[in-house]
Amino acid sequence: MTVWDDLVGQEKVSAVLDAAARDADALVTAAAADKPLPEASKMTHAWLFTGPPGAGRNQAARAFAAALQCVSPDRALGGSPGCGFCDGCHTALLGTHADVTSVAAVGSEILVKDMRDTVRKSFTAPANGRWQIILVEDAERLNEKSANAVLKAVEEPAPRTVWLLCAPSVEDVLPTIRSRCRHLTLRTPSVDAVADMLVRRDGIEPGVAAAAARATQGHVDRARRLATDPAARERRAAVLKLPLRLDEVGACLRAAQELVDAAAEDAKQLAEEMDGKEAEELKAALGAVQGGRLPRGTAGVMKDLEDMQKRRRTRTQRDSLDVALGDLTAFYRDVLALQLGSRVAIANADTEDALERLARGSTPESTLRRIESIAACREALDRNVAPLLAVEAMTMALRAG
Numbered sequence: 405m406t407v408w409d410d411l412v413g414q415e416k417v418s419a420v421l422d423a424a425a426r427d428a429d430a431l432v433t434a435a436a437a438d439k440p441l442p443e444a445s446k447m448t449h450a451w452l453f454t455g456p457p458g459a460g461r462n463q464a465a466r467a468f469a470a471a472l473q474c475v476s477p478d479r480a481l482g483g484s485p486g487c488g489f490c491d492g493c494h495t496a497l498l499g500t501h502a503d504v505t506s507v508a509a510v511g512s513e514i515l516v517k518d519m520r521d522t523v524r525k526s527f528t529a530p531a532n533g534r535w536q537i538i539l540v541e542d543a544e545r546l547n548e549k550s551a552n553a554v555l556k557a558v559e560e561p562a563p564r565t566v567w568l569l570c571a572p573s574v575e576d577v578l579p580t581i582r583s584r585c586r587h588l589t590l591r592t593p594s595v596d597a598v599a600d601m602l603v604r605r606d607g608i609e610p611g612v613a614a615a616a617a618r619a620t621q622g623h624v625d626r627a628r629r630l631a632t633d634p635a636a637r638e639r640r641a642a643v644l645k646l647p648l649r650l651d652e653v654g655a656c657l658r659a660a661q662e663l664v665d666a667a668a669e670d671a672k673q674l675a676e677e678m679d680g681k682e683a684e685e686l687k688a689a690l691g692a693v694q695g696g697r698l699p700r701g702t703a704g705v706m707k708d709l710e711d712m713q714k715r716r717r718t719r720t721q722r723d724s725l726d727v728a729l730g731d732l733t734a735f736y737r738d739v740l741a742l743q744l745g746s747r748v749a750i751a752n753a754d755t756e757d758a759l760e761r762l763a764r765g766s767t768p769e770s771t772l773r774r775i776e777s778i779a780a781c782r783e784a785l786d787r788n789v790a791p792l793l794a795v796e797a798m799t800m801a802l803r804a805g
């Protein structure tokens with residue numbers, strides 16, 4: 405086992421990162437021994453990971469962070485850094501390493517106030533003498549101000565600082581930032597590679613693994629969720645029943661309401677799990693006196709936490725809706741494949757009857773229009789259009805006829 409094992413179907417990217425981690429390790433070792441630093445190095449200060457959702461760009465960045473922090477004694481014997489077991493690897497993968505800071509958008513944008521401390525930290529030396537790593541999980545959500553803050557830091561990084569930026573595509577990142585990054589593209593892993601990983605790593609029964617991998621079309625996390633979580637399977641089954649229900653306006657509006665409600669329920673559950681606990685922890689940290697009263701001047705900090713939690717609720721709801729919309733897109737793609745006479749890549753073999761009915765009852769042109777209406781809904785949600793409005797417009801466009 406190494407840190408690269410979880411990167412499914414990304415052999416090229418793993419090889420590049422492994423080589424860079426080796427050179428990075430040589431650099432740290434030479435510096436620690438006061439020896440001259442190696443001249444040529446595959447290591448660099450800023451990296452941009454792009455690739456389709458689910459391909460594992462965040463996992464790739466995190467695996468690289470772990471390899472850079474690896475302190476396994478095997479390295480001295482010529483082994484690659486990134487053992488997956490030592491304290492450095494383990495805490496970096498877990499997200500608790502003191503020199504690995506990860507930033508993720510909580511709302512639709514990464515705000516400059518959420519970036520300020522991180523940028524400041526990027527100019528400091530790492531606590532353990534290896535690398536100060538800043539991982540930005542969704543660099544496409546940096547807004548103008550926060551992107552400019554990152555740009556300054558990436559332009560003149562501290563000697564041991566490494567920026568790892570993840571985004572769906574290079575176009576999602578400011579040209580001035582991406583021109584300073586080494587760019588790695590992850591590809592969608594094959595259905596077989598995902599199924600194989602589910603069997604090998606998660607011990608999932610091969611038939612279930614294959615079905616989950618096929619249904620999620622190379623989205624690793626979703627495949628694992630579908631294979632292991634009965635609630636996720638139920639949700640998907642309900643979503644895939646929608647297309648046949650959309651026969652009249654009333655049914656379309658009801659279906660839209662159900663989709664939005666289910667996503668809101670997901671967000672509510674997560675909030676119930678986390679909000680209270682976070683507030684208690686923060687109060688304890690702020691030194692609340694008994695009776696729950698907070699020391700003077702700390703109300704602003706509590707307000708920040710509440711704002712963050714509110715943004716997270718909005719985001720969870722949107723992410724959950726996006727999963728449903730992904731399932732719907734896959735469904736109509738299957739309909740189109742049947743209409744065009746190709747059975748090869750059917751993702752939803754378990755709903756074949758519904759697929760066949762829709763394929764017979766409509767034309768490829770209308771199926772394409774429906775796929776486009778789902779894409780339009782996703783874009784509207786991304787622009788923060790009210791979810792119910794966007795989803796209603798979609799279900800009306802999906803209506804048979």
Ligand SMILES: [Zn+2]
Nearest residue numbers: 474487490493
């Ligand atoms: Zn290690």
